[in-house]
Amino acid sequence: MSRDPLAAVSAFNTPQSARLPGRPEQVRNDGGGFVFAKDLWTRLEDFLILGTCGGTYYVHEWQLTERNTGVLFDAIAEDGPRVVELLTAVSTARPPRAPKPRPALFALAAAYAMGDPATRQAAKLALPKVARTTDHLAQFFGYFKNLGGKPTRGGASPVTGRSVRTALGSWLLEGSPDDVAFKACKAAQRRTPQGEAFSLRDVLRIAHPVADSEQRKVLFGWIAGNVPDERAREALPAVDRFLTAKAVTGVAEAVRVVRERNVPWEFLPDELLSEPAVWEVLVDTVGMTALLRNLARMTRIGALKPGGDATRRAVARLTSGDALARARIHPMDVFLALRVYGSGRAQPHPRAELQRWQPVPAVRDALEEAYERSFANVEPTGKRLLVAVDSSGSMGYSGISLGGSPLGTVYELACAMAVMLARIERGGVHVIDVDTAVHASKVTPRTNLREIAAWQPSGGGTDLSLPFTWALRERMEVDGVVVLTDNETWAGRSHPAQALARYRQALNPRAGVVVAAMTAAGYSIGDPKDERVLNVAGLDASLPMIVNGFIRDGGQESDGGRTS
Template structure:
């Protein structure tokens, strides 16, 4: 009998290098497989969370940046106010969803530069919510020069109109005067992303905001240089503490104002923040989050050292379970801190020099205990989960150096980070989790709820191709009845005889019709194995403290 080519057409099992018949919303991924295209708004959200720094295994940083900028501009043309609302939602989420503010600030500048009147009005209200610090304001102004400025002899300059004045004025007017004073005191001078000098005084002169109270009038006058320090410190406590700190000239004086005047560390002169004795005093006074974030700095300058007194006090704070719960330190916060500290290296700004330190073993041990203790505040979902970690070749860091980063430090390869997330879920769910590795077959995972997170760094993915239909096929074959399936991947699947969405449908028919799926990806590549029309599938992107809680909530519901 002659071969019938029509018999090869199937909506039940379609090779991944072909589209599912009838699905026009599938696109080729970078590995040659068909996956579901994310719509403009999902792509934009991915960009706001992940940015494009570092690129991916398949796509370099410059190309990924170009692709995501095009998505942003298209979204602004389609619905600028919606873009602004999404920027605000990502930027103000608690716990934070985006590890870096630059993508959101860039997007807000683009919305102002390329948006219509309604969009610019939306930016005016959003600016103080997204652009929270002087550093952010310098970013916004720098990006705005590039996107909507005019050429000048020095490169580019702002086009100043009523809408820009109003937007910048909102930064100075939205919050209480003393809170604005606090931000102003933290940083009067910054540099734009292009390296140009930025002065808060210049921004105030452009905005020319109208003071609504005497206190705010004094603040504006002080920033502009028209009100004396004595007058300002009488009305604004933040200015008083700032001027007290500014007068410090020796480490001994700095220690005194820290312990007696309770001056925040951000107000101290930069020279003092390079002094070990100053940080030895600050170990006891900075907030828990600030302590965790400055461990690398304290180690680099010698305030934290093996068998040191400050080290012992830092360890005591990091292992105080009650204090960690009060500070709402999540296991993800602790894990991120541990990985950044253990890396021994950071470069927050591409223009800045690389900073290096030798991690103190006692601090690393303390951060592991911080991680352990922080689980006390996390409630399990009570659901059964299958977690599949993509262990294919593209998950090992890649030819383009596609490491997952945070705060300018490398957290590890996508595979390492995926395994760490699997450990965390297994620990949170108290044993109701089974973890597998997947490439072109299902492999046993080393992950258990008690896996030591340091040992994951030595693990390597199995390599080879990718078939992300396998977790669903395997669960069906094993009759593994789970409430949710979580996949950590870069979505570059291509090797299967059926699509993941088809295999999920088969699993639901055969085992659990209500099974939910979370696809967690760490690259802003614009596509996913998750069917966007399936309400039981959630596509996540990025590595942040909210990820385990989002998985928990989605599976629970």
Template sequence: MARTTDHLAQFFGYYKNLGGKATARGTAPVVGRSLRTALGSWLLTGSPDDVAFKACKARQRKTPQGEAFDLRDVLRIAHPAADDEQRKVLFGWIAGNVTDEQAREALPAVHRFLTAKAVTSADEAVRVVTELRVPWEFLPDAMLREPEVWDTLAGTIGMTALLRNLARMTRIGALTPMGDTTRRAVDRLTDREALLKARVHPMDAWLAMRVYASGQAQPSPRAARQTWQPVPAVLDALEETYELSFGSVEPSGKRLLVAVDSSGSMSYGHVYAGGSPLGTTYEVGCAMAVMLSRIEKGNVHVIDVDTTVHASKVTPRTNLREIASWQPSGGGTDLSLPFTWASKKRLNADGIVVFTDSETWAGRSHPAQAVEAYRRKINPLARVVVAAMTAAGYSIGDPKDDGVLNVAGLDASLPLVVNGFVRS
């Protein structure tokens, strides 16, 4: 599962946070055979050059807690034994005991990486991309600000990387109206077979579309706000990317009741990704409901909830542009209603998903009590996902209930998390 250094850092961060021991400086991991085997296997699985390629793409990443995690830490914790001379050189290079020249001679991936890092002009960068087929991560940061470099990368980088770099390409002038690079990018974004092969999820496409359309981003509050003028042809292509990407998603096969909080507070707050506004909390909740409806192919019923239950406008074929004009019904919030309504209607759902801002105060029972009542009356195995579009520091779901998953915030993994939790 941990295919990249980023995945490995996430795994280590969660492992340390959930199973670590408290120290005077924070939390330290409990290192045993299982952890050493897990971390060591990342460096021992695949050919040495394949591992070197992954190491060159990212030597260091941050854990979910924001701590730096380097592949040198993996060697220090796991102490993996190299199975041949080439892998021994790789381990020595990561640890800093083998020079770049020695590693370059033994490992082609390291040679390509060091060659790419040494370029000093856009022409040289284009040459190494076309001749050595290096990924964009190998290039110096200065080269990634050159439009000529992205003119070439637009046809070579992975599909997910293309989606994530559209704003950058537009900001520096690589994507322009009626430009050749724009045409190549649009062709790739609307290539059904390429999207299926890359397993682009509709959520990835939706996030890319909303971030790009916003024309602004501020990934760090300490950094200056970035702006760009979206290219209409790219926006249209992203809508088609979203439509085509549903072909790569496997439905859970479960019956879902999806409740979108439609109280007044859902129109006030906004959801952001990387400093880019995605829409109001209600708009994003409806978009998530549309996505689940399409993925599950008819096994989803959607309702709106404030202090009563309302019929939702969401259908599997709802166009995302029309959602922007929808307004929540307003009023208070009673988030026990999805469960009491389902009990009253005798709706046998395998999973109940609530999209909300967690600002609930109305009603005669707590949502956790309503969940238990629904299970006693209708389905004792029903799973519940409470997705708070904006993190409020608390949730309506009982954290001690193994059948309840509380989610705070929004990222590309949300539909996959819902699908996996309900399926389990």
């Protein structure tokens, strides 16, 4: 008797290469398995946080970019003001939720170029909040030219309607005149993503903003070159400090103005920023975030060196719990600084010269201590968590970089997030690696973050039903499961949702699940109809707090299955 093919259809054990019965909305992932498509707004949030640089094992960078920009354009057409609200929330959160500002700036430019009047009005109000520096403004303007300009022989020229002109003018009107002067002095000129020069003088010519005070009128005139330096010095303290710094001709004089006038490092002439003695004094005056970002520069030029006095003072600042708390330094901030510094190399863009440095051991140790201290104000959930890190071959393919410095593979960063969760929960977390089998993880609450750089994924296929089948087999009762993955599962004999249902039925019916996507692929193993499943972006700096709140509240969210 021939086998009945209908007997293979099961609501309890469906191969991941087939759709779940009764779930026609499932889509095929790039690995060949069936998963749940994320809704439009969750996909947009993933793009704003994760971006598309580097592509994935299965999808080239340009394909991933095309996919995600299509999501953005669809979201603008559906509800442009909501797009602006979301990108503003991601961009202005503290700690920053996205490692890079460019996706949010691109989305804001698209909102201007493609949105309706209500969208453009929302974007106009958001521009000064999202584009906080001249560099951000230049990136925004370059993206806008490509999306809302007109073609020329050399590329594109902007079509600046009233809304855009008003928005650019509002950037110069936001905050006090001296605050704007400070930003102008830090960087009056930058380059767009296309490599074109962009200056605040250009902004004045395009926008023609009307000064709201005599002080701002002086500022605009000075930027345009119509007001002499002496008049600007009298009206604007930031300009006075800037001109004082620019008049410096030697190292000794630069050291003096930093100490006596508290001149910020961005105001000093470029040639003096390569002098070790200048940075040796700046170690004590720059903000904590600037200190983290300039450790590589200070090491490269010799200001930070083994046994040096400046190194001792930098270490003291980095390891001060009070200083970290005042600056609201997040563990992700320190982790990124540690990976950039430890990489020993940076190349901000392909045309730039490759920069190299030899990391100072005492500074690396200080960064690790700063990482530990930055957890001081994070309260654990008190719940039991199983964290599953996808260790399949695709997780070791893509590399992520920041400022031209390699941060590591997607797998390494997933392990780092697992370490953070384990550190917060202080022993309430068990971590496993998963491909087509379950492997012991090296992650512990005390894992040294530099160790992770040497870790390699186990490789092979992907079966993301395993965290739940393994926990059931081991009779491990947990309150929540966190899965860090690219969602390219295909190898299992049952779907993750089916394995989760069995686990809940046998051990804990209220177990919550957080699926942290490490790439912006647009789909997830997390069932959007399950109110106790949450989809989030894996590189979101707020991930530990999202997990904390979701699991603490019993996995109950008003927008079940959506990212918070």
